[in-house]
Structures are given as C-alpha cells and as structure tokens.
Amino acid sequence: MLPTPAHATGDPLPSWNDGEVKQSIIEFVARVTTENSPDFVPVADRIATFDNDGTLWAEQPVVQGMFVLGKLQAMAAADPALTQRQPFQAAxxxxxxxxxxxxxxxIMELLTATHSNMTQExxxxxxxxxxxxxxxxxxxxxxxxxTYKPMIELLEYLRANGFQTWICSGGGIDFMRVFSQSLYGIPPEQVxxxxxxxxFIQQDGKYVIWRLPEILRINDQTGKPIGIDLHIGKRxxxxxxxxxxxxxxxxxxYSQGRSGASFQLLINHDDAQREFAYQEPDNASLNAAQTNGWQVVSIKNDWKTVFFQ
Incomplete structure (x- = not known):
C-alpha cells in the first residue's frame, strides 16, 4: 500500500512556523506523491539526502571533533610526549x-591516529x-x-510519504552509523x-575488519555527489x-540537476539565542541558494523550537 499523500494528513511539521519554507515543503511533497500530478515521482525514486553536521544536529562544536579530542587526551595521558608533537599539540x-x-x-593525521589500528567492533x-x-x-x-526537532519531523514526514532518507555527510561513515538509526530512524546502510x-585479517583465531591508518575517500563538497552515486546510483x-x-x-x-521535480533546502544558522549564529566568509552557500532558487531555513524565524526539550 502506498503512503497517504501529504495533503491528506494534518500538520506534519508542528515545530515549524507557518511560512514560505514550510508551505513549500508540504506543497512539494503533495505534488510528487499524487499520482495524477505532472510532477509525480514513483516511490523507488523518492530519494532524500541530508547532511548531518549543522543540518540534523548542532555542529558547534563538531561532535566527531569532540570525539577525536577525547581520544587524543587519552592517548596523551598514556604518552605525554604526544603533547609536544604537531598536530597533536595544537589539537x-x-x-x-x-x-x-x-x-x-x-586534520587527516588526527583522524587516522584516533580512528585506526583497531577492529571495526x-x-x-x-x-x-x-x-x-x-x-x-x-x-x-x-x-x-x-538533534534538531524540526528536522526529525521532516525526516519522519518524508518517510511517511514513501521517501528513502539518507545521510550524506563529510563526517565518518562508521562514526555516524553508530547513531543514525537511534537518532534519526536512518538505518546504517543508508549512511x-x-x-x-x-x-580483512585473522586475529586471535577469527577474522575481523581491521581499520588502517589511511584515508580512503572524503565525502565532502564535490565528493558528496560521487558518494551518492556510489551508494544510491540516482540523484x-x-x-x-x-x-x-x-x-x-x-x-x-546535483539534486537540482535531475530530470523532473526536485527540492533543495539550506539551513541558515542565524539564531544566537537558541542555537548558534555563524556564516561563511564568502557567503557562498546563501548566494548559491539565491541564484538557484533553493529554500533557505532561518532557524530564528522558521522553527518554533530548535532542540527536543
């Protein structure tokens, strides 16, 4: 059975203020899930990708960075000489x-030092x-x-209307897979x-996945469309x-370049009271949103609440 079309439900985004962004999301979902709509998208093609840091949860500070710092502190306690070596000293x-x-x-040196030479488990x-x-x-x-309550509501709303929700982040894939299901309802295989x-090596009589001190790929900026193509195979x-x-x-x-309807959402961190306020020095993302007609979320104006109380 197909999910109930968006227009047949009550308010699916109660933590969002009524306004252009919320209305645009609801109207888009209604258009692509209504079979007689010219913008109808089959369930198999309803793919939604979300950045993680700063999109699904707060990124001041970056959570994985705090994990790295905690590991470095433990390593320095065991080997004080580490505090005199860069980049460990600076971190x-x-x-x-x-x-x-x-x-x-x-940064890559810190990541390889703290994320490798151990089994996956x-x-x-x-x-x-x-x-x-x-x-x-x-x-x-x-x-x-x-985590951002309005974005959790958005994930649930999209899934209720037949979308697959994926995380596509510059963060570590194995780091995010630990919490993606419990925090976002996104299974590890969709990260x-x-x-x-x-x-794959033998250790103590059994075979394990061993993490090597080398970077395979960075899933950020232009690496994100490539990662999506590798894991999903469609825009x-x-x-x-x-x-x-x-x-x-x-x-x-990349999403906007698909054939047919699409929706792009960019979160603007402009609420110093309830979250954090910061911008890019060159304003590149907000400029791209204006040029390309993407919807921009003002945390200050578009969200009734930011975090779960």
Missing part, C-alpha cells in the same frame, strides 16, 4: 590558527562509549540531545560519509544541507 591546546595554516593534512564500542558519557560543552546535554581504508529528489563551509553546494546542485 590538545585548541590552537585553531595552527590548523588554518596546516590545512586538511593536519572496537571502534564502534569507543564511539558508543563517547555518546554514553559525553556532554555538549555549552548546551550541557548529551550529544544525543542536540554515506568519509571513510578510511580497511583490511536525490530532495536534498538538505546548511551554510558554514560551502560543503553542501555540490549536493544540492
């Missing part, structure tokens, strides 16, 4: 300027332990509580992210991202 001291100069290579256990014990430094709640190299009908680094422009552009 432990919060030296942002160092990373602005050193660039992506320094050991890594998953470490991630789960992080979520069980860690608290957001400003919001003072577990990281599992910094696309950056990944490291692995090998998303609905794509959502946020402004901060320009990392979602390519994904939203």
């Amino acid at each position: 432990l001291e919060g030296d942002v300027e160092y990373f602005k100069q050193a660039g992506e290579a320094a 050991q890594f998953q256990q470490e991630v789960q332990r992080f979520f069980d014990t860690s608290v957001h430094p400003r919001l003072n709640v577990p990281y599992t509580k910094v 696309i992210g950056s990944s490291g190299k692995e090998e 998303p009908v609905f794509a959502a991202g946020n402004e901060r680094t320009g990392g979602d422009i390519a994904m939203l552009t």
